[in-house]
Amino acid sequence: MLKSILNKVSWLSLDVVLGGLAGMYFFSRLLRVDLSFEPYALLAIAIWSVYTFDHLQDARRIPPGSNPDRHQFHIKNRKALTYFLIVSILAAVALGFWYFGFGTTLYLGIGLAVVILLAMILIRVFPHQSAWLKEFNTAFFYVIGVAWLPFYKAESLDLTLPVWGLTFGYLALATLNLLMLSYMDEEKDKKDGSHSILSIISKDKLSQIIRIASVSLLLLTVGMAFAFLSFYRVFAIILFLMIAVHFVSFFHQTWSTERKRVQMELIFSLPWILVFI
Numbered sequence: 001m002l003k004s005i006l007n008k009v010s011w012l013s014l015d016v017v018l019g020g021l022a023g024m025y026f027f028s029r030l031l032r033v034d035l036s037f038e039p040y041a042l043l044a045i046a047i048w049s050v051y052t053f054d055h056l057q058d059a060r061r062i063p064p065g066s067n068p069d070r071h072q073f074h075i076k077n078r079k080a081l082t083y084f085l086i087v088s089i090l091a092a093v094a095l096g097f098w099y100f101g102f103g104t105t106l107y108l109g110i111g112l113a114v115v116i117l118l119a120m121i122l123i124r125v126f127p128h129q130s131a132w133l134k135e136f137n138t139a140f141f142y143v144i145g146v147a148w149l150p151f152y153k154a155e156s157l158d159l160t161l162p163v164w165g166l167t168f169g170y171l172a173l174a175t176l177n178l179l180m181l182s183y184m185d186e187e188k189d190k191k192d193g194s195h196s197i198l199s200i201i202s203k204d205k206l207s208q209i210i211r212i213a214s215v216s217l218l219l220l221t222v223g224m225a226f227a228f229l230s231f232y233r234v235f236a237i238i239l240f241l242m243i244a245v246h247f248v249s250f251f252h253q254t255w256s257t258e259r260k261r262v263q264m265e266l267i268f269s270l271p272w273i274l275v276f277i
Contacts, residue, residue: 010262011073013051019268020047023146023170026271030163030235031154038099039149042109045092046145050116052085105152112148116141135182135197139174143167162232165224169239172217176243177264179210180250184257214247234277242267 009015021040028035056078100106147167151159182196183206198206221240225233245267249260 008073010265011055013048013055015262015265015269016051017044017047019265020044020142020146022269022271023143024150025274026170026235026238027147027150027167029271029274030166030232031150031158033150033153035149035153036099038095042092042095042099043146045088045095046113049085049088049092052081056081056085105149108148108152112141112144116145135178136175139171139178142174143171162224162228165228166232166235166239169217169221169224169236172213173239173243173246176210176213176217176246177268179206179213180246180264181261183207183210183250184260210250214243214250217243218247234274238270238273242270 021044024035024040024043027033096106096109100109147170179197182198183203185196186198186203201209218240221236221243224236225240228236246264249255249263252260
């Protein structure tokens with residue numbers, strides 16, 4: 001029962017949505033910015049729409065028998081998902097105009113959406129040439145998507161060295177997450193005809209990169225926790241715990257790939273703990 005619920009949560013990308021919203025909350029607290037309900041609603045719709053559109057496209061182009069659960073779910077529910085996708089996009093447009101009005105913030109949001117869409121199209125049109133870029137590009141735009149509004153609304157005095165250090169740590173974590181997923185999904189990607197960083201480097205080399213990057217980030221966040229003022233310390237500790245869960249999950253020999261994936265996705269919701277601090 002629980003496994004079935006978690007599978008549907010994953011197939012609908014709701015875990016990614018919750019993690020993205022937690023990321024926006026992380027940066028709003030880090031930058032001392034108060035955000036109302038509307039930006040979170042817009043971000044939730046944007047993340048869900050991007051992932052759902054991507055999954056629907058994958059379900060159409062990937063051969064039968066590849067990653068059957070997720071693809072069969074999207075094929076079976078294609079009409080309903082497409083309907084909700086259209087309604088969601090229209091609702092996001094209306095909410096965006098209502099909340100931002102006609103001004104710089106709206107234009108920045110639209111511009112970001114256009115750039116992300118173009119990047120997705122380029123990766124699909126030139127899969128071989130962009131194989132090395134996929135994980136880094138996705139991580140970069142993910143962090144930009146959750147952090148741009150808090151940064152835009154932040155006071156210049158709050159754009160301190162610890163803020164930039166923690167932002168780098170968050171970006172590095174997002175990249176690490178995608179590298180780990182590419183490693184775990186090698187066989188599935190081959191069957192699907194998809195490309196990733198494993199198209200240009202060996203699996204052993206990627207494992208070595210992941211290990212070095214994980215340990216380096218753990219040491220970096222420990223250093224930030226000790227070096228930064230008390231206000232920033234809790235953010236460094238949260239990053240440390242998120243990276244630690246990734247490291248332990250990925251290198252655990254007996255856990256299934258699905259369990260690792262669920263743990264790695266759900267840990268992105270850890271910043272919600274800031275609500276109680």
